[in-house]
Amino acid sequence: MSARFIVGDRVRVRQAYPPGHVRTPYYVRGKEGVVSRMIAEHPNPEERAYGRDGLPPVPVYRVLFRQNDLWQDYQGPEGDTTELDIQEHWLGPLEEDGE
Amino acid sequence: MRRHHDMGGLDAGPVDPAEHDYTPWEKRVDAIVRLLAGKERRLITLDEHRRAMEDLGPGAYDELSYYERWISAITNILIEKGVISVEELGGKMEAVKARWQEARE
Amino acid sequence: MSETHSHDDDWPYPHPQQPDIEDGPLTDLMIMTDAVAELLIDKEVFSADDMRRTLEAIDSKSPAEGARMVAHAWLDPDFKARMLEDVNAAAEEMSIDAGTIPILAVENTKDIHNVIVCTLCSCYPKYLLGLPPDWYKSRAYRSRLVREPRAVLKEFGTEIPDDVEVRVHDSTAELRYMILPMRPKGTEDMDEEALAGLVTRDCMIGVTVIDRD
Structure with missing residues (x-):
């Protein structure tokens, strides 16, 4: 599977709240960030959690978020960030959400 | 909507810096999980283990300790997969308990 | 009492057949x-x-192995580059077994201070650094670090200047994280072993920095 995003792409995390085992924390859903690193493809843990093989593997990206984009009331300086690994099916380009 | 284990950003009190040394019992739980998930066996995945812990429900976080959640989850998976049965587990627990009580007397 | 007493010979642990006292x-x-x-x-x-x-x-397993790697990275820039690329492979060079779950090292610099957490469970590079401290798995740490990292760091006695970016790494998926701390000033004469002695578990989690007065 070829990766849909490259380092530097601005992305938005899907704003979805499915039941079951999910690896994308609540606090980043719907938020915008920047792809900071490519991680190797991995079997989808959201499938493997239920005993399935999770194949085909899913590209995983490190995505960097500005704290001010995550939290309306962030108390620290402008430059602070949070970075985490997000699977491709949780990401969309920024434009898709009407930005 | 938001599941109980997904706690990033919620309010909470100060971080309690106290630490305890892991007990032999806790390490045994860790060892069981490592052996089952390790590449020699792959009988379970860590993803399944996490899912099973999440499915213990919100109360588990308040009522159970960390490794109590671990062993509860792993036992549920082993039963679901048919590796062990509820009946043999019950029998074995009786035996373990009896042996320990004997040893204490 | 059940009649399914199991055989003493099968007892898997090196200790007597009774609960350990400290349990x-x-x-x-x-x-x-x-x-x-x-x-x-x-x-x-x-x-x-x-x-x-x-x-x-x-x-x-203990933080000592991670500390050895950090000290080695401080002294050998090529090794540092390899460690930042692939901790597990770099560990192998030093005959350290870091396990099969990939670990990513992130480097503290004068511009960025990194700190790790797992908000969804308690992911930690335990195959390299040993089992995590209790607070790392606590509700307070997991809930608060992503939203108020500087306040949490302050509880650990760590104040990061405002012109330094605080970057929180949430270990949510396939990787584990560790911090490559900054080498403190005034350590130019120290050998690798002495340098390793400065590197604590907490500074590899990122809640403290190496402080040498």
């Missing part, structure tokens, strides 16, 4: 733990010896 009162889940272990051994899913070896492996 405190005997709970049902402690009983269940040993019952599960014995059943898996009975069924030859793994052996008593596998169990013993795994317990030894758990006991053999």
Whole structure:
């Protein structure tokens, strides 16, 4: 599977709240960030959690978020960030959400 | 909507810096999980283990300790997969308990 | 009492057949733990010896191995570059077993201070650094670090200047993280072993910085 995003792409995390085992924390859903690193493809843990093989593997990206984009009331300086690994099916380009 | 284990950003009190040394019992739980998930066996995945812990429900976080959640989850998976049965587990627990009580007397 | 007493010879642990004193009162889940272990051994899913070896492996891991790697990285820029690319492979160069779960090292610089957390569970590079401290797994740390990292760091006695970016790494998926701390000033004459002695577990988690007065 070829990766849909490259380092530097601005992305938005899907704003979805499915039941079951999910690896994308609540606090980043719907938020915008920047792809900071490519991680190797991995079997989808959201499938493997239920005993399935999770194949085909899913590209995983490190995505960097500005704290001010995550939290309306962030108390620290402008430059602070949070970075985490997000699977491709949780990401969309920024434009898709009407930005 | 938001599941109980997904706690990033919620309010909470100060971080309690106290630490305890892991007990032999806790390490045994860790060892069981490592052996089952390790590449020699792959009988379970860590993803399944996490899912099973999440499915213990919100109360588990308040009522159970960390490794109590671990062993509860792993036992549920082993039963679901048919590796062990509820009946043999019950029998074995009786035996373990009896042996320990004997040893204490 | 049940008649299914199991055979003494099969007891998988090197210790007497009674709860360890430091385990405190005997709970049902402690009983269940040993019952599960014995059943898996009975069924030859793994052996008593596998169990013993795994317990030894758990006991053999400590932050000291991570500290050795950090000190080596400070002295050898090429090694540092390889460690930042792939901690597991870099560990192997030093005959350190960092396990099969990929670990990513992130470097503290004068511009960025990094700190790790797992908000969804308690992911931690335990195959390299040993089992995590209790607070790392606590509700307070997991809930608050992503939203108020500077306040949490302050509780650990760590104040990061406002012109330094604080970057929180949430270990949510396939990787584990560790911090490559900054080498403190005034350590130019120290050898690798002495440098490793400065590197604490907490500075590899990122809640502290190496402070040398």
